[in-house]
Structure formats: C-alpha cells, structure tokens
Amino acid sequence: MFKRATKTKAKLRAALFGPSGAGKTFTALRIATGLGGQIAVIDTERGSASKYADRFEFDVLELGRCTIEEYIGGIQAAGQAGYQVLVIDSMSHGWQELLAEIDRLAATKYRGNTWSAWSEGTPKQRRLVDAILTFPGHLIATMRSKTEWTTQTNNNGRQTPVRVGLAPEQGKGIEYEFDLLLELTQDHLGTVLKDRTGKFQDRLLEKPGEDFGRELAAWLQGGAEPPVRPVLKSVPGGAPVTGPDAARATDGVDPKIATFVGKVIARAQQLGNFAEAEALLRSRLGDNQLALDFAMGQLTLTTDHEAA
Numbered sequence: 001m002f003k004r005a006t007k008t009k010a011k012l013r014a015a016l017f018g019p020s021g022a023g024k025t026f027t028a029l030r031i032a033t034g035l036g037g038q039i040a041v042i043d044t045e046r047g048s049a050s051k052y053a054d055r056f057e058f059d060v061l062e063l064g065r066c067t068i069e070e071y072i073g074g075i076q077a078a079g080q081a082g083y084q085v086l087v088i089d090s091m092s093h094g095w096q097e098l099l100a101e102i103d104r105l106a107a108t109k110y111r112g113n114t115w116s117a118w119s120e121g122t123p124k125q126r127r128l129v130d131a132i133l134t135f136p137g138h139l140i141a142t143m144r145s146k147t148e149w150t151t152q153t154n155n156n157g158r159q160t161p162v163r164v165g166l167a168p169e170q171g172k173g174i175e176y177e178f179d180l181l182l183e184l185t186q187d188h189l190g191t192v193l194k195d196r197t198g199k200f201q202d203r204l205l206e207k208p209g210e211d212f213g214r215e216l217a218a219w220l221q222g223g224a225e226p227p228v229r230p231v232l233k234s235v236p237g238g239a240p241v242t243g244p245d246a247a248r249a250t251d252g253v254d255p256k257i258a259t260f261v262g263k264v265i266a267r268a269q270q271l272g273n274f275a276e277a278e279a280l281l282r283s284r285l286g287d288n289q290l291a292l293d294f295a296m297g298q299l300t301l302t303t304d305h306e307a308a
Contacts (some may be wrong), residue, residue, distance in 0.1 A: 007223035010218055013132065015091075015175065017143040017168035018184030024142040025049055025209055027184060028087045034213020035138050037084025042074040044093040059083070066093035067101075068124040075131040075139075085138045092144040098125060111240045113271040123279060125171050130296075132177065138220075141178070143168035180216070182208065253294045257285070261295045267303050274299065 012035065016024050027046055033041045039058035043049045049058070061077070063070050071094050078086045098121055105117035123124050132139055145168050151159045168174065175181050181194035182205075190205040197219045205212060261281065268277035281295040 009223050009225060010179075010220050011136070012138040012140070012180065012220055013178045014138075014140045014180040014182065014216075015143060015168070015178040015185060016140065016182045016190075017145045019145055019186060021186045023188045023207075024144075025089050026052060027182075027188075027190070028140045028142050029058065030209035031213040031216070032056075032058070032085045032087050032138070032140055034210035034215075035085050035217045036214075037137070038082070039085045039087065040081070040083035041087045041089060042071065043089055045089055049087070049089055058087075061224070065091075066097045068094055068098060068128050071128055072131045075135055079134075079136050083137055085140070086135055088132075088139070088141040090142040090144060090160060091174075094128065095170045097169075113167075121255035123275065125180060127278075129174075129177050138217075143170050145169065145183075169216075253291050257280040257288070257291045258294065261291075261298055264295075265299055268299075269302065274302075 013060060014031070016028055018024055025045065029039070029041075029049070029052055031055055041049045041058050041060045043060050043062045050060055050062075061074050063074065071088070071091075075086065075088070102114060102117045102121045105120060106112055132141070148163050152162045154160045175194060178194070179196040180200070181190065182190045183193055185191050186206045190208040192200045192203045192205070195201040195203075197216070199215070199219060199256070239291040244289040264277050264280055265274075268274045277300055278296075281299065282292065285292040285295055
C-alpha cells in the first residue's frame with residue numbers, strides 16, 4: 001500500500017575524492033568532527049591519519065592488508081564498538097587489491113577469463129557496499145582520483161601545466177551508494193557533485209570543515225525517528241530460526257520465507273559454502289527488504305557461530 005512519505009532522521013554516507021594533495025584525509029576529519037560524536041578511522045594510508053592526532057580526537061585501525069574482508073571486519077568492529085562516526089581513508093586501496101585478486105583468479109582458475117573471475121569479485125564488492133550502508137553511524141569514505149595533466153593560461157598569458165582529478169578509483173557506479181559526493185581540488189576547494197539533502201547541490205565550498213559537518217548533522221537530525229528494525233534472534237547453538245519460532249523472531253517476515261532461509265543456511269552448513277547461500281538468498285529475496293535483512297542477519301549469526 002502507498003503511504004504518505006515522511007522525512008526521517010538519517011546517518012550520513014559521504015564520499016570525498018580528489019588527486020594527491022587535495023586534503024582528503026584532513027577534510028574528512030574536519031567534517032567528522034563537525035558531525036559530532038566519537039570518531040573511528042580505518043587507515044589504509046600507512047598511518048597518514050594519525051599525523052593529525054594533535055588536531056583531532058579519534059581512534060584508528062591501520063589495515064595491514066587491504067582486502068575486502070579486512071575492510072568489512074573493520075567497519076563491523078567500529079559499529080559494534082559504538083562509534084558515532086567512521087572515516088574510511090581510503091577505499092581506493094581495497095579496489096586496487098580486488099583488481100589484483102581478479103587477475104590472480106583469472107590466471108589460475110578461469111584460464112585467463114577475467115569476466116568469469118568477476119563472478120567471485122562482484123559479490124565481494126557488494127558485501128563491502130552492504131557493510132557501508134548498514135553501519136549504524138555516520139560514514140565518510142575518501143577515494144583517490146585518477147589524475148592527468150592539462151594546461152591553462154596563467155595571468156602572464158603563458159601556458160602552465162595543471163593537474164586535474166578525474167573519476168574516483170573505485171568500482172564503477174560506487175557514487176550511487178553515497179548520499180553526498182564531494183570533489184576536492186589541490187586548492188582545497190570542494191564541489192558538491194551529488195547531494196540527497198537538497199541543500200548543498202553544486203555548492204562550492206572553500207576548505208570544507210567542521211561548519212559543513214554541523215550543517216549536515218542538523219539536516220540529518222531533522223524529521224521523524226526511523227522505523228525500528230526487527231530484532232533477530234537465534235535458537236541455542238547459533239542455528240537459524242525456523243518453524244513456529246521464526247514468526248516471533250522476525251516481526252513481520254512471512255514464516256514460509258523464514259523456513260526457506262533456514263533450509264538454505266542449513267544446507268550451506270552441510271556443504272561449507274556460505275557464499276552461494278548468500279547469493280541465492282539475495283537473488284530470491286532482493287525485492288523484499290525486510291525478508292532480506294532477516295536472511296542476512298541469520299546468515300551472519302550462523303557464520304559467526306561457525307567461526308567461533
């Protein structure tokens with residue numbers, strides 16, 4: 001049934017991108033500070049964020065290996081620890097690592113067929129996006145941009161080389177996953193290329209920082225409280241909830257769907273193949289967000305139990 005649309009309180013999903021020297025890390029920390037709350041940073045830049053520890057208060061996790069699994073683990077750990085703001089600096093290393101993995105898979109498993117190798121790479125990238133979207137606080141991600149040189153005429157009428165930023169170094173279409181997309185130049189000017197708030201679209205910001213973060217926080221806090229997601233439960237031993245207990249645990253999910261989810265996960269436990277189970281559940285339940293949330297929660301409960 002259609003119903004009247006209402007604005008609800010929300011958490012920020014922002015991406016900053018630009019060439020080297022644009023100030024992505026510093027800008028992300030300034031905006032994060034303006035948003036308010038305890039800040040965590042996932043640092044893939046070999047400790048670059050910590051150079052600003054005398055200017056900002058934050059906790060840091062330095063990734064030794066920039067695999068998708070490491071990123072997801074860091075995001076989930078930040079959520080479980082209760083950080084209100086998470087900065088990922090940067091996402092480009094994860095993309096570069098994934099591309100390298102695809103090349104290895106193509107060479108060793110798919111007879112040089114890169115297209116087939118992406119059958120394993122795409123679900124990994126999707127899981128990273130899901131982790132970003134489900135983080136319970138505000139999230140700011142930085143991305144490098146591919147760069148090239150161009151020439152401009154200076155005040156003396158001479159041609160001078162100027163480095164310009166191009167597309168962010170990440171998966172194609174990654175910009176669709178963020179509410180706000182901010183391009184930074186080497187002069188530390190920010191252009192809002194995408195803005196779901198409707199307040200900052202196409203705005204040119206000089207050294208965007210804490211004030212911009214406070215403006216974003218004020219807009220995000222306006223509106224009704226978001227609907228409460230159903231609390232997921234599990235039976236002793238960490239097995240998925242099925243049968244009559246499923247209706248009580250899912251708060252609105254069709255018991256038949258809950259039973260189907262339980263069977264898929266039970267089969268995955270037998271075969272030790274949770275990746276295919278996730279792909280099947282997403283394929284079957286992708287049009288039902290409540291059911292999909294339940295299925296992914298049950299799958300996480302089970303895999304966490306298996307790992308323990």
